[in-house]
Amino acid sequence: MTVDTAAAVLPFEERSVLTRVKSAAGAWLPVLAALGILILMLVAGQLYFGDFISPRLISALFDNNPYLIVLAIGMTFVIITGGIDLSVGSVIAFSGLLGAQLFAAGLPAVVVLPLMVLSGTVIGVIIGIMVAVFDIQPFIASLAGMFLARGLAYVTSLKSLPIKDDTLNWLLGESWGGGGWYVTPGVVLALVLVGVATWMLHYTRFGRTVYAVGGGEQSARLMGLAVDRTKFLVYVISGTCAGIGGVLFASYTQSGNPLAGLGMELQAIAAVVIGGTILTGGSGYMIGSLVGVLVYGLIQIAITYMSVDSWWTYIVIGIMLLVFVVFQRALSARRGG
Secondary structure, eight states: OOOOOOTTTTTTTOOOHHHHHHHHHHHHHHHHHHHHHHHHHHHHHHHHSSOOHHHHHHHHHHHOOOHHHHHHHHHHHHTTTTTOOOOOOHHHHHHHHHHHHHTTTTHHHHHHHHHHHHHHHHHHHHHHHHTTTTTTOOOOHHHHHHHHHHHHHHHOOOSSOOOHHHHHHHHHHOEEETTEEEEEEHHHHHHHHHHHHHHHHSSSSHHHHHHHHHOHHHHHHHHHTOOHHHHHHHHHHHHHHHHHHHHHHHHHHHHTTTTTTTTHHHHHOOOOOOOTTOTTTOOOOOHHHHHHHHHHHHHHHHHHHHOTTHHHHHHHHHHHHHHHHHHHHHHHHHHHH
């Protein structure tokens, strides 16, 4: 979805059919490109390995990355407004260790899990206040949030702590399915959040304001939109998603670790950009970010199949990012022209 000015806040029915079709076609192009790459990778893998495409592989694509899907949801909100959030990886570490300590103290999951999520929300509130109230650049504000959350993680514990709680481990330890297909409660939670976030972006005034802020902040202010409140809320959403991601990652590793989530904020940004969200803001789809995460996960699986060093993942992702950024630049220039 691309909304640059007044069209952002007009009800869908009030826009002309031609404008809607033209806008939708242009906005969906990066998402379709990412989807095309995902399909091409699957086909290439099948031709090269012979038994690549299978129910188990598709299930594993989701099962290996529910926390990254949730991080990408929050990051999509932030990037559409033209911002960035570098704190989410550190929040993963802090919330996981906080949960490990609280579980070790004997608190029940019904208390610990909300507190783990709340820890991310608090970091998001701090960053949101710095960006929306004090007009600090999102890069600097979220960088401060990143150091704050990582420091809190080290204060909580300097070493990895195991978590032995049935409720937390159930999220990614339980699975349903048959015939090779399977899905875990954590994946279901992540996909439900994608649906909720999609509804918020496309069917609420808040969502249309998010696009309007990213399309042109001054224009949005002149239109009387709640720009500062929207910028604040997207960081609160991102922090909350990071807190939920911390819960899922703790379930995935069954531990809290001060080194957890290192570089995960960059993985989330990469997935969102590969999924078609433009870094300058104003355009992007939540479903595109989901496709971006799947592309990222498929690259990791393909590298494993090829039995080469894992750092090839970063090389491939780097090349793909360069291609997508150039593609976005060309697309923006075409729209501007």
